[in-house]
Amino acid sequence: MLKKLTRWSRIKSPWILHLNSGACNACDIEVVAALTPRFDVERFGVLLKATPRHADVIIATGPVTRQLKDRIIRIYEQTPDPKFVVAVGACAMSGCVYRGAYNVMGGLDQVIPVDVYVPGCPARPDAILDGVVKLLGKL
């Protein structure tokens, strides 16, 4: 019974943390655009949170710069279990144009485990929505 309840609440109201790991900003504004009236993720109960300690889902963009690597790991560890990571954009998937640059790790999965990849450069807000909904469907 309790299990059912937690599962239900988890699906109905995932709180997300938006994490920039060295992205070019385009993916970030698309993540934010997904919150605004045209796309409005809040109707799925998704709420943007400012701190990893409140979040269930980390929405990360960017190819992970060396400078931010440790920080990202720390943020991931601060997020309470169960946690899920959505990698948004070609950068977070594989590094995009920055692949091969001396200061990037080339993909989020080099640093933390990733559950859903959303392709695109930048990923469209509806694609991001779709990614989040697919993740919820998996639960």
Place this chain on the structure above:
Amino acid sequence: MKFQIPIGPQHPALKEPISLRMTVEGEVIKDADLRLGYNHRGVEKLAESKSWIQNIYLTERICGICSHSHATCFVQGAEKLLEIEAPRRGVYLRYLVSELERVHSHLLWLGVAGHEAGFDSFFMYTWRDREVVMDILEMISGNRVHYAINTLGGVRRDLDEAQKAKILDGLKILKARSEYYLKIGAGEPTFVGRLAGVGMLSRQQAMDLCTVGPVARASGIARDVRKDDPHAFYDEVEFDVATADTCDVLGRAVVRIKELFESYKIIEFVIRNLPDGPIAVKAPRRAKPGEVVSRYEAPRGENIHYIKSNGSDKPERLKVRAPTLANYAATIEMLRHGFIADIPLIFAAIDPCICCAERTAELVDARTGEERIVRFADLRRLAASRQAHSNKRNVAWPL
């Protein structure tokens, strides 16, 4: 009693997430220090290993909000080195996208300013209307943010009559909405009261610290590359350089709203006077040896690219001076003597983007060395409560 507050280093709003270190006394900021480099990806080095055409796509990805600015700035310079000139129609289309980008960037900024001032419905309104211009951009270029419309020697996509009509329709909506924002602003004393007198930067300081873009223009310096060094059609079209002399965050907001109207004018001019002809010429693979400096008025100010070629199919050196960098020195001046609660607002005023939402600040008690994490949301709550106690109630909207 003095405190040190490090803010960041993860400040994803800017191209480079940045760390701010403030010395505060009570609530007043006495000094500030900036640390950069958290978002350093090595783009300039990477550019040396990519061909001219590949570099357009790389420079576009320097920044997501002014992506077209960087690509255009690079293409302008590269075209000089390659000794080609884009045909008229191509040039018109290129700068049409520039102006549309300026509109989208300024609307985005207005929303951010509203959000930081605790006026979230304003944020939602502007971002909803921003979708209109995003749709136009998507229709023209095929993508919402990275338009990839530039190519060496012109642009990649043409415009037909139906699209022109759609753009004009969109403009009508945008114009009406922008007028509405002016009205909201004029009838919203709390909003005006929150912005007026925050982040002062006098004309002399703005001059001395080499500020660019709306920050300089809000301090009464009419500096705009489009006017000072007219390229493309900017000497034919009639537009004003928007300025304000209030020298504060309110002035910066006013300048940006005025610039919206100027951009609408320019877009209309382009649509009505679009010349016929080809949109691009064929570009050679190799550039002749030489160097070039290219200037471009991005939404946030003057963008400069320095490109050096050694005669191969790749640039030997690419140096980018983004407008935000030019405004950092002034930001410190603005923060000095401000309040902690004003930090988000002042920082937003130089035009970073919305991703600030997850910024954290850390308060360190200088005497005990004890650290305290302050979330960005708390800072905003602080800002809102300060607003409630402020006595700047009946400040008039200077428009």
